[in-house]
Amino acid sequence: MHIDLTGKTAIVTGSTRGIGYAIAEGLARTGASVVLTGRKQEQVDRALAQLRASVPAAQVRGVAADLGTAQGVAALKAAEPHADILVNNVGIFNPQPFAEIPDEEWTRFFEINVMSGVRASRAYLPGMQEKDWGRIVFISSESALNIPADMIHYGFTKTSNLAISRGLAKSLAGTGITVNAVLPGPTxxxxxxxxxxxxxxxxxxxxxxxxxxxxxxxxxxxxxxATPDEVANMVVYVCSQQASATTGAALRVDGGTVDTIA
CATH class of the missing domain: 1.10.40 (Ribonucleotide Reductase Protein R1; domain 1)
Known part of the structure; x- marks a missing residue:
């Protein structure tokens, strides 16, 4: 299968390292014009240099913004007004006993792991609707189903990603826009x-x-x-022209960790 996304613009949030960077590199290899994001300019610059060295022909640029805030998403939209592909990857995790998680930490996890994707999707969806083509991907986790006892606040945000992606996909029924969630396992x-x-x-x-x-x-x-590249391979496929009949799905790249067949 040859995936060619030449002419498409892809924004990958939280993409200066890890799974997000691997997704950005994978999309760059398909010919897409890729926008990296990170909170700090030096992180963005370092990731851009790394990606350009790895994929010399890549069309890549970056935006430094805190996407855990409404202002950060607005800054991203102002810098990059259009996206054909949006991968909502930015997220945080931290093991912590339930009784020790303060309200502020619940709110912080919700703003970064959930609302960043809500705001970015809301910002870029109208442009996709104008073209009747688009790909929105939420990076969830097997922890959305196997809620970790030591990271309940993280698990709840990843379950939220599934609800949002499924509901958004249903709201776009009959269009050329797909919305899916990808669930990595330990990576x-x-x-x-x-x-x-x-x-x-x-x-x-x-x-x-x-x-x-x-x-x-x-x-x-x-x-x-898993390796970040193994997760990225699934995401790149979901963003492709070939994945046009895959929408509203929760696609697991968890190594079979979740013990169900559905």
């Missing part, structure tokens, strides 16, 4: 690497992450963490 992004092996090298982080999967996600069929 060795930079954030996970720091969580499982603070200060360690990649090899030690990989070993620790794989041990975590076997101990805490024993239902995993893969029995290892």
């Amino acid at each position: 060795l992004s930079e954030g996970v690497q720091q969580m499982v092996a603070p200060g360690g090298d990649h090899a030690s982080a990989l070993a620790a992450a794989n041990a975590f999967v076997r101990e805490h996600r024993s239902s995993s069929i893969l029995q290892r963490v």
